[in-house]
Amino acid sequence: MTKPTVDTLETLGSPKRRRLLAGAGALGGALAADLARAAPSAQPAARPASDEAMVTDAPTTGASLQDKYPFHGLRQQGITTPRPASGMVAAFDVLASDRAGLERLFRTLTERIAFLTQGGPVPEIDPNYPPPDSGILGPVITPDGLTITVSVGESLFDKRFGLAAHKPRHLTRMTGFPNDALVESLCHGDLLLQFCAHTPDSNIHALRDIVKNTPDLLYLRWKQEGTVPTVPAVAGQRPGSARNLLGFHDGTANPDSRDEHMMDRVVWVGPEDGEPAWATHGSYQAVRLIRMFVERWDRTPLQEQESIFGRRKASGAPMDGKKEFDEPDYSRDPKGKVTPLDSHIRLADDRTPESRRHLILRRPFNYSNGVAKNGQMDMGLLFIVYQANLAEGFIAVQSKLNGEPLEEYIKPVGGGYFFVLPGAEREGDFLGQGLLRA
Ligand SMILES: C=CC1=C(C)c2cc3[nH]c(cc4nc(cc5[nH]c(cc1n2)c(C)c5CCC(=O)O)C(CCC(=O)O)=C4C)c(C)c3C=C
Ligand SMILES: [Fe+2]
Numbered sequence: 001m002t003k004p005t006v007d008t009l010e011t012l013g014s015p016k017r018r019r020l021l022a023g024a025g026a027l028g029g030a031l032a033a034d035l036a037r038a039a040p041s042a043q044p045a046a047r048p049a050s051d052e053a054m055v056t057d058a059p060t061t062g063a064s065l066q067d068k069y070p071f072h073g074l075r076q077q078g079i080t081t082p083r084p085a086s087g088m089v090a091a092f093d094v095l096a097s098d099r100a101g102l103e104r105l106f107r108t109l110t111e112r113i114a115f116l117t118q119g120g121p122v123p124e125i126d127p128n129y130p131p132p133d134s135g136i137l138g139p140v141i142t143p144d145g146l147t148i149t150v151s152v153g154e155s156l157f158d159k160r161f162g163l164a165a166h167k168p169r170h171l172t173r174m175t176g177f178p179n180d181a182l183v184e185s186l187c188h189g190d191l192l193l194q195f196c197a198h199t200p201d202s203n204i205h206a207l208r209d210i211v212k213n214t215p216d217l218l219y220l221r222w223k224q225e226g227t228v229p230t231v232p233a234v235a236g237q238r239p240g241s242a243r244n245l246l247g248f249h250d251g252t253a254n255p256d257s258r259d260e261h262m263m264d265r266v267v268w269v270g271p272e273d274g275e276p277a278w279a280t281h282g283s284y285q286a287v288r289l290i291r292m293f294v295e296r297w298d299r300t301p302l303q304e305q306e307s308i309f310g311r312r313k314a315s316g317a318p319m320d321g322k323k324e325f326d327e328p329d330y331s332r333d334p335k336g337k338v339t340p341l342d343s344h345i346r347l348a349d350d351r352t353p354e355s356r357r358h359l360i361l362r363r364p365f366n367y368s369n370g371v372a373k374n375g376q377m378d379m380g381l382l383f384i385v386y387q388a389n390l391a392e393g394f395i396a397v398q399s400k401l402n403g404e405p406l407e408e409y410i411k412p413v414g415g416g417y418f419f420v421l422p423g424a425e426r427e428g429d430f431l432g433q434g435l436l437r438a
Contacts (some may be wrong), residue, residue, distance in 0.1 A: 105217040311345060
């Protein structure tokens with residue numbers, strides 16, 4: 001996992017930052033926001049990434065607008081990178097009609113992502129032309145921990161670009177599971193961009209930049225924004241996982257994304273996986289928009305909620321444990337008297353050697369979209385999951401979950417399957433280069 005660098009070490013929780021924000025009213029919102037974004041500080045970043053005791057996949061206080069992840073590398077960022085507070089996915093149809101157009105798209109994406117994730121001043125141009133930037137972050141783009149991850153859908157491998165022979169082995173068009181009510185306009189896409197940053201403004205800014213720079217190449221199909229609640233960092237304590245909108249800690253049993261050996265096994269496609277050579281260092285991505293029926297959930301007894309997940313709501317502990325990160329021991333409970341056999345966590349991973357083959361890296365965000373037509377709150381989980389093998393990963397785990405009691409409270413309505421391109425390794429390389437040269 002690559003750690004963010006902090007050029008000028010301003011932390012969101014620093015007294016300086018708080019003073020700047022407190023002065024926002026007096027200064028006028030936009031100017032104060034510009035100052036806050038660009039302000040340097042002597043405070044170090046708060047996250048001690050090398051301290052084992054602090055492992056969490058929840059954003060903690062101390063995020064800096066100057067955090068940045070290197071763009072070039074064998075693998076793309078935004079997968080094993082810590083999950084920040086704001087996420088967004090945007091799925092597109094590709095308008096390019098031939099290989100040359102597709103290459104122009106990949107080169108443009110590479111150039112824009114390299115700039116947006118590293119930040120810098122927006123160039124000044126002749127005011128007779130439209131401004132080169134939306135301006136919503138001010139004249140200097142702060143990196144804000146932004147990552148933009150590019151993946152491609154199965155439909156990109158149709159006749160248009162002559163890529164059919166190079167499709168990753170498991171990349172298929174997502175089909176519905178028994179509890180799904182998929183809405184076609186919220187599904188699939190030739191290309192998907194995942195934006196992650198400390199603040200939603202950076203994701204929106206980046207999306208608008210990319211849309212502005214690809215008018216003849218991309219058509220926006222659907223998008224979904226989401227958030228992860230920030231977990232306060234308590235000195236000497238491992239922070240708990242963030243909570244989802246059903247009120248449970250979510251992410252507890254995720255494999256440790258800092259363990260490179262584990263990530264090579266679970267997440268990244270390797271040369272031995274029987275995939276096309278260009279796909280090495282890529283990953284399969286499943287995205288699911290899962291609506292939650294929160295009104296019904298909030299009227300469900302606590303003990304039923306806990307039985308549905310197989311964990312305690314307050315602590316996140318497994319039913320046979322005391323603390324969130326205690327390991328459940330199902331061998332002592334073969335009939336499911338303590339942890340029901342059909343609880344979410346026991347179905348998803350029954351801790352047998354067989355289930356080790358189906359490990360996945362979950363990287364979800366909570367979403368809240370306003371009000372549904374029936375007057376209910378439209379909220380849920382933007383479920384994003386990465387694995388080296390889609391069939392053994394998401395599809396196998398979802399198949400085990402089919403029919404689970406949680407289904408009474410959730411309804412998957414959209415998403416799709418995608419393949420994350422390997423990284424642009426060196427300056428001058430572009431995302432998708434291996435695929436187009438295969
Ligand atoms: C197909 C994969 C999964 C889907 C879809 C999914 C949906 C989903 N999950 C929650 C809430 C929780 N999930 C938890 C654990 C968990 N979930 C999956 C897979 C899917 N979940 C796995 C593999 C696991 C880990 C199981 C284990 O090893 O014990 C938990 C418990 C805490 C944790 O480990 O994260 C919660 C809570 C919701 C609300 C949801 C759909 C809306
Ligand atoms: Fe889950």
